[in-house]
Amino acid sequence: MMLVLDNHINTIYKIHRLSRKDINRYRKHLSEAKYRILVSGSRGKSGLVEDIYGVLHGRELDVLGKVTGSDPKIFYRGVTYYIDRGSNPKRFFLDYENAGIIADFKADIYCFENQTISRxxxxxxHFLFKPHIEIIPNLRLEHAELGESLEEMAHTFGATLKNVDYAIYAEPIPHNKERVIPILREYASKFGVELRIIDIPYSESMLPGVERVYILQELLDIMGLPPLTYHEYNEVINRVVWEIKPRVSSYGFYYVDLSKVNDPDTTSIALEYLKKNYVMGRPIYILAYFRGDRIDRTKFFIPFFERIRDDDSVAKVILGGMYYDRIKKILGDKALEMKKIDMELLFEKINDEDGFLILAVNGVTFEMDMVREMLSRVAQPAV
Amino acid sequence: MVDIIKYSLILSVGFILGYFYYTYFKISPGGVLATPFLVLYTLEDPSIFVIFVLAFVSSIFAIDFFVRRFLLYGRRLFYLALLVSLVISAVLYLLLNPTFSTVFFSIIAGIIAYNSHKELMGGTDYIKITTVWFSEFILLYIFGFIIYSIY
Known part of the structure; x- marks a missing residue:
């Protein structure tokens, strides 16, 4: 089996405007594809697309995988293409990017990450990609434009199942699942969609991302392919575990970057998993950055910080960006303000205390890039 | 002075009604401003509602055509809807010659057509979009009619 990690040839794919010919080719390639798989929902979409591509490509099927976000990529016939959105990222359009890729790359199976942030x-x-199979690994409160509650989000994703043949839902959090399933079922029965709900065994539900294995099994079943081999299973599990594994910082202490996990539920699961498997009684420091343009996200995190206030294993929470007084007030003595402290001194202190650092909330910011750079740089010898 | 009061009253009730409609139905085909202003203009001259309907239908067809043929979406489509609405309304103004005219009216059909298209893309069906929008319009129109009768 050849996973995407085995790819050594990397190249750039530049987003371009669509000519009439491009649109015709996009239509042709789209209609000739045997399967169009759309990975929607909240957490773990990119990883799942890579897994699906890895397994199907490893079985020598003609598949194209596309992931989006801050690091958009295409996986096609063993080559990873890094997507170049041009000098101004705001100028990229969903049509140029997605229809353009389908026009330029012919494949039997397209597996795309749903890059949407609004209804x-x-x-x-959905109009552009016309998926046969839609996978919703989970739904988490993240973008208020998709819904201000789980129920609203379920309506958002349920309403677009209209032309889908199969939908897979694999939420590992029981109370989220109970709220979302009835709504998805309602839409599935209205549109005649075969909805497959995956039950993650409780013993495994504490590993963030483990649902990817079960989703793959279900997907292979829908496609009429043999189940995961032992080797494929191990590859996927290893990737899931690797993604949440702590790294050693350039200061010496361990840290985990959860800053691209933008919802409180996943952050809580990941925190519990880390406490159980890696923290080993060390004092935990959480560095949380809040974006002024993401007040909805800040609001969603308030219950998380209320729990953190009462969690003795968390020593301090370093607040950065537009965190507002409310979160500072909730955390009380545990709160440190990023703008008032020297980060170098703080990291040295964490190291002296044998602490464990978790980066949380907003990953795609200049400040968090700086922090990541500080944590991962190679120590320079003193002059 | 009286005019300002009645316009403000109708607009205020329109905004409040719009807010409750959005909270309850979770869709807003009329947007925030378009429906209350359309009610105001229709109260001034009911015949311009015909212009609105024709401009709206033209905008909806134009949007549908450009989405299907050129995969357009978002802001580009919004501008297109405004342009179609403006041109069709202007032509109909010349043909029908209503007693009341204002430039802002000419783009209302485009705004509502684009918002309806957005709701349609989001999975809401035509019937729900039409029913929700029309009931909001009718309720506000009745309120406006009463206000106009009083003043």
Whole structure:
């Protein structure tokens, strides 16, 4: 089996405007594809697309995988293409990027990550991609434009199942699942979609991302392919574990970067998993950065910080960005303000205390890039 | 002075009604401003509602055509809807010659057509979009009619 990690040839794919010929080729390639798989929902979409590509490509099927976000990529016939959105990322359009890729790369199976952040763009992606199979690994409160509650989010994703043949839902958190399933079922029965709900065994549900294995099994079943081999299973599990594994910082202490996990539920699961498997009684420091343009996200995190206040294993929470007084007030003595402290001294202190650092909330910011750079740089010898 | 009061009253009730409609139905085909203003203009001259309907239908067809043929979406489509609405309304103004005219009216059909398209893309069906929008319009129109009768 050849996973994407085995790829050594990397190249750039530049987003371009769509000509009439491009649109015709996009239509042709889309209609000739045997399967169009759309990975929607909240957490773990990119990893799942890579897993699906890895397994299907390893079985010598003609598959194209596309992941989005801050590091968009295409996986096609063993080559990883890094997507170049041009000098101004705001100028990329969903149509140029997605229809353009389908026009330029012919494949029997397309597996795309749903890059939507609003009800409208979610509908547009469905119009553009026309998925046969939609996978919703989970739904978490993240973008208020997709819904301000789990129920609203379920309506957003349920309403666009209209032309889908199969939908897979694999939420590992029981109370989220109970709220979402009835809504998805309602839409599935209305549109005649075969909805497959995956039950993650409780013993495994503490590993963030483990649902990817079960989703793959279900997907292979829908496609009429043999189940995961022992080797494929191990490859996927190893990747899931690797993604949450602590790294050693350049200061010497261990840290985990959860800053791209933008929802409180996943952050809580990951925190519990880390406490159980890696923290080993060390004092935990959480560095949380809040974006002024993401007040919805800040609001969603308030219950998380209320729990953190009462969690004795968390020593301090370092707050950065537009965190507002409310979160500072909730945390009380545990709160440190990033703008008032020297980060170098703080990291040295964490190291002296044999602490464990967790980066949380907003990963795609200049400040968090700086922090990541500080944590991962190679120590320079003193002059 | 009286005019300002009645316009403000109708607009205020329109905004409050719009907010409750959005909270309850979770869709807003009329947007925030378009429906209350359309009610105001229709109260001034009911015949311009015909212009609105024709401009709206034209905008909806234009949006549908450009989405299907050129995969357009978002802001580009919004501008297109405004342009179609403006041109069709202007032509109909010349043909029908209503007693009341204002430029802002000419783009209302485009705004509502684009918002309806967004709701449609989001998975809401035509019937729900039409029913929700029309009931909001009718309720506000009745309220406006009463206000106009009083003043």
């Amino acid at each position: 409208y763009t979610n509908g547009y992606i």
